[in-house]
Amino acid sequence: MLEFALLVTALMFGGTTLYSFGFAAFVFTALPAETAGPLIRRAFPYFYLFVLATSAVAAILLIARDPISSASMGVIAVTTVFARQVLMPAINAATDSGDKSRFKRLHTLSVVITLAHIGCAAFVIIRLAGQS
Template sequence: MAARHSRKINSGSRGVVSSVGAGFISLDGQIHTPRSLVIPAMELIQILQGVATVLVALLAGSMLFFSFVMAPLIFIKLDIDVAGKFVRAVFPWYYLLILILAAVGALTLVAFAPLNAGLMALIAASTAYCRQYLMPRINEYRDRSRAGEAGTTEIFDKLHRRSEVLNGLQLLAVMAVLLHLAFVQFS
């Protein structure tokens, strides 16, 4: 027979049999829950820490791989015009992946590591800014610069530098979160 975890509720009334999650409320007001379904808070924190570590590691790996392997290879191996078109096609997906991993990572961290959750939320927010605002402007000014419009090359360079700085800051933040998760035992 399965062990039961129970506690008394509303001891003044008789109660009715009613389902509550995976347990039930008996006529005497007891809530009965199978002990195997009760997850202690400490175990939940450990599960969340494991999930968060995997998400943050995936985020760091994705950012490092794209920044230091894919982007340079694209421009080394492909003609400059083809490389530019390819990068334009890839960047929205890159930013979407970063946004999702950072946002879900922030949600898993908020219960036990609020500072890390805040850093991940900042990564997600700055990625949304890059994807929705900065990237379209970079593309626009790149096109205008290639068409020979005066003053647009400087604007393109400024916007492109901003995206590089943001990407570098995001990478530093995600590495800080990953190192913190790897070396700190949360309780």
């Protein structure tokens, strides 16, 4: 069970890192802004579902074995719900209304949350690797 939790956490870490630093950056350099923006907007709900599913599964798998890692992955799941259901629609509304200042603040918050998710998942991976 620990090995599966480690793999699921690593999947979440790798997927989040690839999406954030690979896919999103690539889309904005490969496509014009008027195409890249809507594409990223369509992809983000699925990205958040991926993060939510993998972090929740890892949290459940770790409850009995490592409560600290379980809680860490649970925090990722909860904050992902916030990011998907509250923050993402607010970012989209700021974009649609042309409110660049609000967009910048909200987007910065979403980046900070994603970086925290990556860091938290890395902490759990290192912690679990030491237990195996």
